[in-house]
Amino acid sequence: MSLRKYLVLAGITVFSAMGDSLLSRGMKQVGNISLGNVPHVILAILNPSVALGILFLLTFFACYMTALSWADLTYVLPATSLGYVLLAFTAQYQLHEHIHTARWLGIVLITTGVGFVAGGPELTKHHRGHGSRPQMECEPETVSTGGQG
Amino acid sequence: MKELYTWCSVLAVVLASTSGDVLLSGAMKKVGDVGELRRRLGTRVLVGRLLRTRTFLVGLGCMAVAFYSLLFALSWNDVSLVGPAAASLTFVANVFAARIFLKERVDRRRWTSAVFVAAGVFLLAR
Numbered sequence: 001m002s003l004r005k006y007l008v009l010a011g012i013t014v015f016s017a018m019g020d021s022l023l024s025r026g027m028k029q030v031g032n033i034s035l036g037n038v039p040h041v042i043l044a045i046l047n048p049s050v051a052l053g054i055l056f057l058l059t060f061f062a063c064y065m066t067a068l069s070w071a072d073l074t075y076v077l078p079a080t081s082l083g084y085v086l087l088a089f090t091a092q093y094q095l096h097e098h099i100h101t102a103r104w105l106g107i108v109l110i111t112t113g114v115g116f117v118a119g120g121p122e123l124t125k126h127h128r129g130h131g132s133r134p135q136m137e138c139e140p141e142t143v144s145t146g147g148q149g
Numbered sequence: 150m151k152e153l154y155t156w157c158s159v160l161a162v163v164l165a166s167t168s169g170d171v172l173l174s175g176a177m178k179k180v181g182d183v184g185e186l187r188r189r190l191g192t193r194v195l196v197g198r199l200l201r202t203r204t205f206l207v208g209l210g211c212m213a214v215a216f217y218s219l220l221f222a223l224s225w226n227d228v229s230l231v232g233p234a235a236a237s238l239t240f241v242a243n244v245f246a247a248r249i250f251l252k253e254r255v256d257r258r259r260w261t262s263a264v265f266v267a268a269g270v271f272l273l274a275r
Contacts, residue, residue, distance in 0.1 A: 004184065065199075066184060068177040073170055073247045074255050077240065078262040084273050106272030113265030116258050124254040 015060035022053030158222035165215035172208030
């Protein structure tokens with residue numbers, strides 16, 4: 001996998017975590033909003049943290065779509081789940097929230113899961129023949145020896 | 150009644166989110182490598198091609214339904230229950246859906262990864 005592809009996966013992780021935390025911070029500053037008060041909903045977007053959060057989430061979506069154009073969904077989702085870990089560290093160091101033992105265990109499980117999938121191929125190669133078995137992109141293809149009738 | 154509403158809306162989040170992910174993934178595979186296409190055709194043509202792909206638009210719609218279902222679920226129960234339940238169930242549902250609808254080859258490595266990440270998300274978001 002090329003450096004560009006690793007950067008796209010890193011972009012999903014970072015922009016998703018930063019977008020979520022910026023939106024969270026912005027919405028705490030704005031306060032509770034209700035659908036009955038439409039101008040308040042629109043004004044929430046003018047809050048710098050909310051606006052920046054939306055911009056980051058749009059960038060996340062662009063990176064996510066790019067990754068899905070060359071990698072399997074079952075590769076992209078676990079490979080980018082380090083964003084949850086990043087979010088936990090942001091919560092501890094920026095928002096001064098306490099991370100208890102269960103959360104540390106969750107971080108270890110996610111990191112292990114990412115390690116499992118990151119070592120494998122990113123795309124299933126589909127053959128045109130009907131009923132053929134899908135193969136991973138780097139898996140050696142079965143060479144037809146012929147003479148099988 | 151509160152529990153029933155909560156779990157029905159969590160189910161709606163999981164179904165809509167999984168459908169959205171599968172449709173968007175299928176649409177992006179149909180469109181092709183975005184980086185390469187952008188270099189060759191330019192951003193405007195690429196965006197136009199995306200917006201003409203029906204599965205992409207339906208996928209976006211499903212994501213919007215998932216978002217509002219999540220808001221509905223959050224109005225019925227705590228984020229500490231709804232968040233981890235929806236996120237981890239969506240992870241596992243995505244693996245099943247990708248195998249069935251996208252014909253992705255989900256080997257032991259990917260299954261293990263999905264289960265580890267789903268369990269991790271559940272613990273982390275609690």
